[in-house]
Amino acid sequence: MVVEQYISDLLYRYNCVVVPSFGAFLTQKSSARLNTVTNTFFAPAKSISFNEQLTSNDGLLVTYIAEMEKKTFEAALTAVEEVTKNWKSTLAIGDKLSLPNIGLLWINTEGKIQFQPYQEVNYLTSSFGLTPCKSIPITREILKEEVVAIEEQIPFIISPEQREKNTFRPYLKYAAIILLALSTGLTGFRFVQDRIQNEQVARQEAQKQITRQIQEATFFDTTPLELPTVNVDALSSAVLNPITTGKHHIVAGAFRIRANADKKIKSLQDKGYNAAYYGTNAYGLHMVTYDRYNDAQKALQALKEIKRSQSRDAWMLSEK
Known part of the structure; x- marks a missing residue:
C-alpha cells in the first residue's frame, strides 16, 4: 500500500492530513515569489509542514484509503499502522525517510522529527498548470548618443574597402548638422522677432500711459468762464x-x-x-x-x- 500517494491526493483538498500514530501534514497558502539569484518566478502555492504531535486518528486518511482500496475501515487502519511502524523504524536507525511529492523526514540529535518539503508539486488548485518560470536578465540597449561619444574618443582604423561601403555615413552627419543649424537659426529668428514685437507693444503701452496721465491732469473746458472785474x-x-x-x-x-x-x-x-x-x-x-x-x-x-x-x-x- 502506497500511503504517501493517498496523502498527496488529500493535500490538494484539505489543509491537514493526519497519519494515525505518526503525525500530521499541514498546508498553508503562500504568495508568489521571485528567486533573485536564479531569476525564477514561482506561482502562489501551498507550503507543506509536519507536526509530530498530531497523531490522533481523525478518520480522513483511513476512510479515503478504504474507499480507494475497497476495504473496511478496520482493515485500512491496520494497513496504515503497519506502514507507519516501518516509517518509524527507518527513522529510528538514523536513515532519512523520503515521501515522493511530499518531503524528506529525519530525526535530529534531540530526537525530534525534522521535515523538508519538496517543491516539485504545487497543491494549490488555483495555481494548477503554473510551473516555475525562469527569466533571462534584460540587457538594456545602449543609447546612440553614448555610442557616438565612444566613437569620438576611440580612433577606428577603416580599410579603403570598408570606407567605400560606408561613404554615405559622413553625408548623413553633414545633413544632420545642416538640419540642426537650420532649426537653431529658425528658433533664434523667431526669438528675435518676438522680442522686437514685445518691445513695440511695450512702447505703445508706455505712450498710452503717458497720454492718459496728461489727459487726467488736464481740465478740458471749451466754454469761456465769465470773469469778474480784476485789476x-x-x-x-x-x-x-x-x-x-x-x-x-x-x-x-x-x-x-x-x-x-x-x-x-x-x-x-x-x-x-x-x-x-x-x-x-x-x-x-x-x-x-x-x-x-x-x-x-x-x-x-x-x-x-x-x-x-x-x-x-x-x-x-x-x-x-
Whole structure:
C-alpha cells in the first residue's frame, strides 16, 4: 500500500492530513515569489509542514484509503499502522525517510522529527498548470548618443574597402548638422522677432500711459468762464507773463482757453498759492501752476500736500 500517494491526493483538498500514530501534514497558502539569484518566478502555492504531535486518528486518511482500496475501515487502519511502524523504524536507525511529492523526514540529535518539503508539486488548485518560470536578465540597449561619444574618443582604423561601403555615413552627419543649424537659426529668428514685437507693444503701452496721465491732469473746458472785474495791473506780472524762476513747477491744470487759465490762477491765489501762468504745452494748452521751486525735495513735499488737500490730479514738471 502506497500511503504517501493517498496523502498527496488529500493535500490538494484539505489543509491537514493526519497519519494515525505518526503525525500530521499541514498546508498553508503562500504568495508568489521571485528567486533573485536564479531569476525564477514561482506561482502562489501551498507550503507543506509536519507536526509530530498530531497523531490522533481523525478518520480522513483511513476512510479515503478504504474507499480507494475497497476495504473496511478496520482493515485500512491496520494497513496504515503497519506502514507507519516501518516509517518509524527507518527513522529510528538514523536513515532519512523520503515521501515522493511530499518531503524528506529525519530525526535530529534531540530526537525530534525534522521535515523538508519538496517543491516539485504545487497543491494549490488555483495555481494548477503554473510551473516555475525562469527569466533571462534584460540587457538594456545602449543609447546612440553614448555610442557616438565612444566613437569620438576611440580612433577606428577603416580599410579603403570598408570606407567605400560606408561613404554615405559622413553625408548623413553633414545633413544632420545642416538640419540642426537650420532649426537653431529658425528658433533664434523667431526669438528675435518676438522680442522686437514685445518691445513695440511695450512702447505703445508706455505712450498710452503717458497720454492718459496728461489727459487726467488736464481740465478740458471749451466754454469761456465769465470773469469778474480784476485789476489787470496787479496781476500783470504774476498772471499774464510766463514764469521764469524755479526749475520744478507744481502743475494745477491746462486749459484750451486762456481766459479759463487766468480764472484758475486768480482762484489759486485767493487760496494763498503763488499761482502763475507757465505757458503752453505741446498740445497748445495753457498751463497753470500752484508754485515753483529750485529745490526738488521741497517741490515733492509741496506736491504731496497739494495732492492730499487740493487735487489728486496735480503733478510736477521739472525743467532741465
